[in-house]
Amino acid sequence: MANPTSNSMADWDACPPGSLRQLADFKRRQHLMAVTGRIATGCVLLIAVAGIAYWTMQPGSPVLHGGLTCAECRGYFEAYHQQLAQGESSLSAELFAQVGQHLSECKSCQSSYDELYPTAIAWLGTTGWQPFPAAQTQAAFQVASLR
């Protein structure tokens, strides 16, 4: 079995002129490509994160609060308010709770609802956004809207 360290210098050829420079250039390019790739990946991730953040902060974006989009939630405003103020239950208990949860979490819908029904948001804030039983809600809301 041949010992690999026993090779004499005779087995080696002299490098052609410029081969070390070529190797160094190749290694430099390789390093540059790796660094550029890492920077590009970082930029793409940063742009993606910024884009998602921007998109989710748009009013009317399909981010769900209470399982509803803003557009869906706004579609239930009238029915929600009727149920809240008058105890008329055209919404299911589940949907009523979903609209309430959406309103409690979404500042954009809160201000839209507040424009339509002033004092309601302020009152809902005092209840901790918990839907009361209809009669209790009705009584409390009427007190609040007299203020």
Ligand SMILES: [Zn+2]
């Ligand atoms: Zn909303």
